Amino acid sequence: MWPVLWTAMRTYAPYVTFPVAFVVGAVGYHLEWFIRGPSTPREEEKSIVELREERKLQEQAGTDSTQVLSLKEKLEFTPRAALNRNRPEKS
Incomplete structure (x- = not known):
């Protein structure tokens, strides 16, 4: 008897759970x-x-807006590249 009951529940589960979920959602919303x-x-x-x-x-x-820094002025303040950090400085 139990296998027949479980098979029926598994077969008709979507038809039972959707209306229940719909009612629970509507009640929660209101x-x-x-x-x-x-x-x-x-x-x-x-x-x-x-x-x-x-x-x-x-x-x-x-x-x-017409007074802007030149490119040379901007380049003086840019950080050195990460790959050049371990190289010795040229003097």
Whole structure:
């Protein structure tokens, strides 16, 4: 008798578990809505990328965009390559 019962449960499991899961999900959804209360639409928050772009624009607002460092000035402050660290310095 037990093998027949287990075979029937295994065969009809999807037809039984889906409605049960659906009811449990619906009850949980409505219970959470009841506890939290009706949600009010919030103002859209700006993404991190948008906040960064706005900050960069504000930083550039007071500076002259045409005055930039030359390439030679930039190269003086670049770190040495990792592969050249163990080589002796040329004097």
